[in-house]
Amino acid sequence: MWQFTKRHIVIYITTIVVSLLLFGLALYFFSADYRRLQQSGILGYPRSRHFLNAFNTRAKPPIPVSQADLIRTWMTFAYVNKAFNLPGDYLRNMLEITDRAYPNIAIRALAERQHLLPDAYLESVKEAIRQYPAIAPD
Amino acid sequence: MVFFSFFLTFLLLYKYAALFVIAFVAALILPIPASTTLAAAGAFSSQGYLDLGTVLIVAFMANVAGDIAGYLLARRYGEAVLYKIGFRRVLESSRYRALREYFLSSQWSLIYFSRFLTQIGPAVNLLSGLVKVPYKIFFLFDVLGEASYVLLYALAGYFLGSQWENNVDFFIKAALVMLSLGLTVTLIQAGIYRRKTRH
Numbered sequence: 031m032w033q034f035t036k037r038h039i040v041i042y043i044t045t046i047v048v049s050l051l052l053f054g055l056a057l058y059f060f061s062a063d064y065r066r067l068q069q070s071g072i073l074g075y076p077r078s079r080h081f082l083n084a085f086n087t088r089a090k091p092p093i094p095v096s097q098a099d100l101i102r103t104w105m106t107f108a109y110v111n112k113a114f115n116l117p118g119d120y121l122r123n124m125l126e127i128t129d130r131a132y133p134n135i136a137i138r139a140l141a142e143r144q145h146l147l148p149d150a151y152l153e154s155v156k157e158a159i160r161q162y163p164a165i166a167p168d
Numbered sequence: 169m170v171f172f173s174f175f176l177t178f179l180l181l182y183k184y185a186a187l188f189v190i191a192f193v194a195a196l197i198l199p200i201p202a203s204t205t206l207a208a209a210g211a212f213s214s215q216g217y218l219d220l221g222t223v224l225i226v227a228f229m230a231n232v233a234g235d236i237a238g239y240l241l242a243r244r245y246g247e248a249v250l251y252k253i254g255f256r257r258v259l260e261s262s263r264y265r266a267l268r269e270y271f272l273s274s275q276w277s278l279i280y281f282s283r284f285l286t287q288i289g290p291a292v293n294l295l296s297g298l299v300k301v302p303y304k305i306f307f308l309f310d311v312l313g314e315a316s317y318v319l320l321y322a323l324a325g326y327f328l329g330s331q332w333e334n335n336v337d338f339f340i341k342a343a344l345v346m347l348s349l350g351l352t353v354t355l356i357q358a359g360i361y362r363r364k365t366r367h
Contacts, residue, residue, distance in 0.1 A: 042355070042359065045355060046352060046355050046356065046359075049348055049351040049352040049355060050348075050352055052344075052348040052351070053345065053348035053349050053351075053352055055348075056341060056344040056345040056347075056348050057345050059341050059344075060338075060341040060342055060344070060345050063335075063337070063338050063341055064338075067328070067335065067338065072328060072329075072331045072335065092215070093215070093330050097330065100330050100331075100333075102173070102333070103173070104173035104174075104176045104177045104180075105176075105177075105180065106177065106180045106181060108180070108217075109180045109212070109217055112215060112216060112217045113215045113217065113330065134181060136177045136180070136181075138173075138177075139177075
């Protein structure tokens, strides 16, 4: 069993003080980040009495096509269609996709199958999404 | 990023099955990015691709299952395996006994707060089994810890929505808060235990 000397006690108290300081600092930066996200509107926490409405996923609007830059090569076409509320065949027709895995295939994987550079193919996907409002029926 | 991208694509393709596998394996033994994957699942739920309730339940069950599996394996076979591979001297040393005593003195805080850090969670599970933390104590604080962890990360991802990937440092800061709080509580708990055993 450990025998605590005065030295051990000093180390112990110092460690607690350091960990408390670390906690204080971490909490400060975390709350500063939280305030920044809430003030910028990114953190979609509703300022209303009806907190439970926040969990109604059907009420969430789709991502606007102006934010097509959020798309990444790891995303699947199924996810992109859902997130941007696109018809299932829209990207298939616009990009002339014949792969049977569509839409359950990642953008990067499809690009590699077609021997295309993933980043270049990603840009064509983003461009196709930006054009959707002009093509979509009302 | 390529490494992490693999898990995100896996999650998008296989949804809840992928979430279960990633969370279970991370809780059991492998240091894979389960926390960020959970936050991503929360974000995908905000867009309607996944259901938030199902994400919470699946992630919670997978984490608890992985923790308990690691704990039970270590409890049942841990010492025997360590003896066999030549750790007899370590297990019979005074340092190991002191470590064991320290662990048992602050078990609940160690178990609870280590749920927020997927890198050390598996080690705490194995150590809990090795030093034979009582079943009920391990299960209770594991369940409480995993419930808190799953709610924190999944809901943070949910409310960040499509902007979650640009704000990954928000999750890192949350983990630092829990790490430092856990360290403080564990130290205080060990000190109180030490005072009690001296008297």
